[in-house]
Amino acid sequence: METVVSPSAIPTVSISDLPKDRVALLDVREDDEWAAGHAPGAKHIPLGELPERVSEIAELTDGPVYVVCRSGGRSARAAAWLNASGWDAVNVEGGMKSWHAEGRDVVGQPGAEPEIL
Known part of the structure; x- marks a missing residue:
């Protein structure tokens, strides 16, 4: 996975602009x-x-796939690679840290309080 793309060339969405329903989210x-x-x-x-x-992404959507990691670095790399490979991928700015800070739902292991590592 050696795709090098300028960060400004990667489509990005903030958590507040990300739809709350029916989003194909790839972690x-x-x-x-x-x-x-x-x-x-x-x-x-x-x-x-x-x-x-990568073929598993087709199970998610036939539209854009929103890519998330902890804070946005790995997901930016993944989105750049996916876009270069013909997918419609968007980096989720701020990652799961921003997701959690915005009050979006987080699930984890049964019986344990979910946390963002």
Whole structure:
């Protein structure tokens, strides 16, 4: 995954501008981050596995896929790679930290308080 794109060339959306319903959300964080807390309904594919599992995105949507990580760095890389590969991908600015700060729902392990790692 060697796509290098200027950050300003990557489509980006803030959490406040992200629709609350029917959003195809792809979380590219690592397994432990996902387990600790993630957006309900998101698809989890760690960044390092994305090239091998990219076909799973078709299950999410035939429209744009919104890519999220912890704070926006990994998701920007993933969105750039996806766009270069023919997908319609948008980076979620501020990642799950902003998601949580905006009061959006977060789920985690059963019986544990969800947190953003």
